[in-house]
Amino acid sequence: MQLPMQITAQCSRSSLPIALYNSKQVYAIEQAWFAQGYDSFGLMQQAAWQMAQRIILLYQQVKTQAKSKAKHHNHKVSQPSACVWVGQGNNGGDGWLIAHYLQQAGWQVQVITVGIENDNQTNDSQNSKSAISDALKAQRMALDMSCPHQRFEDMHQYQNKNARLDIALQADVYIDALFGIGLDRAPANSYKQAIVSFNSAAQQIGALVVAVDIPSGLVASTGQVFEGLAIQADITLCLIARKFGLHTKDGMGFSGKVIDIPLIPFASIEPAAILLKDGQHLTPRCQNSYKGSYGHVLVVGGNRIDGSQGMGGAAILTSSSAMATGAGKITVACHQAFHGALLSSLPDAMTIDLHEQESVEHLIKSASVVAIGMGLGRDEKAKILFTRYLKAAIAHNKTLIIDADGLYHLAALQRDKNELITQLREYSKTHNVCLTPHSGEAAKLLDKKISAIENDRSSAIHQCANIYGGNWVLKGAGSLILAQGQLYVCGAGNAGMATAGMGDILSGVVAGLLAQQDLNDEQNNLCQAVVIHALAGDMLVRQSSYDATTYDRISGNQLLIGQRGLQAQDMPAAIRHIMQKLTC
Numbered sequence: 001m002q003l004p005m006q007i008t009a010q011c012s013r014s015s016l017p018i019a020l021y022n023s024k025q026v027y028a029i030e031q032a033w034f035a036q037g038y039d040s041f042g043l044m045q046q047a048a049w050q051m052a053q054r055i056i057l058l059y060q061q062v063k064t065q066a067k068s069k070a071k072h073h074n075h076k077v078s079q080p081s082a083c084v085w086v087g088q089g090n091n092g093g094d095g096w097l098i099a100h101y102l103q104q105a106g107w108q109v110q111v112i113t114v115g116i117e118n119d120n121q122t123n124d125s126q127n128s129k130s131a132i133s134d135a136l137k138a139q140r141m142a143l144d145m146s147c148p149h150q151r152f153e154d155m156h157q158y159q160n161k162n163a164r165l166d167i168a169l170q171a172d173v174y175i176d177a178l179f180g181i182g183l184d185r186a187p188a189n190s191y192k193q194a195i196v197s198f199n200s201a202a203q204q205i206g207a208l209v210v211a212v213d214i215p216s217g218l219v220a221s222t223g224q225v226f227e228g229l230a231i232q233a234d235i236t237l238c239l240i241a242r243k244f245g246l247h248t249k250d251g252m253g254f255s256g257k258v259i260d261i262p263l264i265p266f267a268s269i270e271p272a273a274i275l276l277k278d279g280q281h282l283t284p285r286c287q288n289s290y291k292g293s294y295g296h297v298l299v300v301g302g303n304r305i306d307g308s309q310g311m312g313g314a315a316i317l318t319s320s321s322a323m324a325t326g327a328g329k330i331t332v333a334c335h336q337a338f339h340g341a342l343l344s345s346l347p348d349a350m351t352i353d354l355h356e357q358e359s360v361e362h363l364i365k366s367a368s369v370v371a372i373g374m375g376l377g378r379d380e381k382a383k384i385l386f387t388r389y390l391k392a393a394i395a396h397n398k399t400l401i402i403d404a405d406g407l408y409h410l411a412a413l414q415r416d417k418n419e420l421i422t423q424l425r426e427y428s429k430t431h432n433v434c435l436t437p438h439s440g441e442a443a444k445l446l447d448k449k450i451s452a453i454e455n456d457r458s459s460a461i462h463q464c465a466n467i468y469g470g471n472w473v474l475k476g477a478g479s480l481i482l483a484q485g486q487l488y489v490c491g492a493g494n495a496g497m498a499t500a501g502m503g504d505i506l507s508g509v510v511a512g513l514l515a516q517q518d519l520n521d522e523q524n525n526l527c528q529a530v531v532i533h534a535l536a537g538d539m540l541v542r543q544s545s546y547d548a549t550t551y552d553r554i555s556g557n558q559l560l561i562g563q564r565g566l567q568a569q570d571m572p573a574a575i576r577h578i579m580q581k582l583t584c
């Protein structure tokens with residue numbers, strides 16, 4: 001459902017970083033609270049009461065918006081209704097109590113139970129005693145008020161799997177309380193079917209979908225959705241602490257707008273990660289400065305393997321975006337077949353033949369930052385170049401960005417137990433080395449399957465850092481950044497950016513920012529680069545607070561770019577815009 005402006009504004013980007021926690025940590029926070037003598041059922045009642053109030057408010061906002069849009073107002077006030085789907089755990093307990101409080105507030109409610117045998121029994125022997133008792137207490141409290149309910153397993157949707165759209169339970173709001181942070185395996189049987197039915201029924205009737213704590217099917221600690229199946233929420237009411245999984249991998253796509261319901265104070269637990277949504281302010285340039293004040297980026301990539309078309313575009317994109325961040329000088333060491341193309345799209349850059357090894361080494365010595373690997377190629381000749389230039393960059397104490405084919409060669413060096421990996425790891429303890437794989441590249445670096453990386457991206461990025469040293473970005477929806485041992489999640493970016501060359505653009509932003517010594521550590525670090533890149537992508541598809549008019553490069557006509565068709569070459573203009581906004 002399209003959410004009204006008031007709701008999106010409530011959840012709009014704030015510049016304050018938000019701490020993210022995994023399930024284990026949230027359970028620990030709860031336990032610490034109970035250890036102080038607070039009652040767990042009391043907390044559940046508090047949670048449900050606050051969520052019920054929030055749902056009433058959200059529904060009023062949706063209703064007001066719908067009315068103002070309708071040509072002929074229907075002034076008849078109808079009783080609002082909610083269909084609450086509950087599972088057997090405490091998340092289900094929250095659901096029962098929300099139904100109870102909404103009913104008390106005059107709503108018409110209908111509870112659909114899943115995996116619950118009858119009114120007085122939960123059927124999961126694995127559940128802890130206290131968890132069962134809280135969920136059961138909640139259930140009994142709702143049933144004592146004659147809360148209407150039915151078992152999903154008895155419904156037509158479940159009985160006749162092929163006709164699941166036949167019955168759509170009418171309700172204004174669909175509330176998902178099937179699973180919370182306790183989900184630890186793929187929903188099967190009636191649970192699986194319930195998630196499918198919930199989504200299709202809610203979509204069919206256009207209900208507002210509210211997830212309790214986390215959309216069911218989404219794993220709080222990883223952002224993974226088992227078998228692609230989870231509740232598609234418009235709004236997630238996140239209890240106690242913001243869950244890591246809401247913001248990375250599948251999380252962003254299933255959670256909708258996230259609203260915090262903090263409930264209890266806590267301070268002593270180190271978060272699993274920090275969510276970044278906005279860039280740091282950039283200090284304006286000093287009047288009395290020259291190009292040398294803003295660094296020299298050397299881009300090493302854009303090769304042409306004998307007989308192939310080559311990958312000159314990668315180097316062009318990296319250098320264009322480095323320039324867009326304000327780097328003072330750019331030299332591109334690429335195959336000479338691309339020098340003409342490069343200069344016609346970026347006349348500000350200098351070029352050198354990638355294969356003139358001594359000259360490139362000489363340039364490495366004078367550059368401030370070396371970005372290596374974009375379109376470098378994966379053949380033996382490219383491997384020799386990579387090894388030689390990497391050694392030169394280390395020997396000359398350069399800030400390094402390694403991406404794309406450079407990562408492929410690193411993985412090969414690691415497989416060969418080449419001592420350059422040990423050297424790199426040691427070097428990165430005292431120098432800035434940034435490595436920016438996507439999941440496929442991370443899989444190569446760790447010699448694992450891509451699915452193993454995707455199932456636990458946080459663990460993958462930590463493993464990369466342990467083996468190779470350095471600061472890392474694991475790219476994708478909700479990119480992870482591991483810098484100086486701290487994990488961050490980029491809360492900006494969109495699926496339009498899933499297109500060729502976007503990673504090359506990111507390398508250029510990292511290189512361009514790191515080259516600018518007039519910016520302090522807060523302003524020119526890896527996190528800042530990832531966020532600027534993502535905000536630029538969002539700006540182009542009008543998904544950010546940095547919206548600006550975009551113009552067609554050739555015709556000069558105003559453009560309305562959507563996610564489909566966003567191109568990497570659109571990015572440098574947007575990056576310039578974000579840089580300017582952050583400087584204001």
Ligand SMILES: NC(=O)C1=CN([C@@H]2O[C@H](COP(=O)(O)OP(=O)(O)OC[C@H]3O[C@@H](n4cnc5c(N)ncnc54)[C@H](O)[C@@H]3O)[C@@H](O)[C@H]2O)[C@@H](O)CC1
Nearest residue numbers: 040044089090091127179180181182183184185186187213
């Ligand atoms: N009293 C408390 O501690 C509070 C808990 N709260 C709620 O409690 C939730 C966590 O409760 P729980 O720990 O009971 O977790 P869940 O409500 O997510 O349920 C976990 C139960 O489901 C089972 N399960 C996991 N995956 C399954 C699958 N695929 N198929 C079938 N069964 C599966 C588990 O074995 C476990 O028994 C939070 O998300 C939050 O909604 C809130 O009420 C705040 C207070």
Ligand SMILES: Nc1ncnc2c1ncn2[C@@H]1O[C@H](COP(=O)(O)OP(=O)(O)O)[C@@H](O)[C@H]1O
Nearest residue numbers: 475476477493494495497498500501502503504
């Ligand atoms: N769905 C998405 N949401 C947010 N950001 C995305 C999404 N898909 C891709 N991106 C971003 O776009 C960039 C793509 O990089 P990469 O896969 O390396 O592209 P390429 O190899 O073609 O240059 C990364 O920064 C990534 O985080």
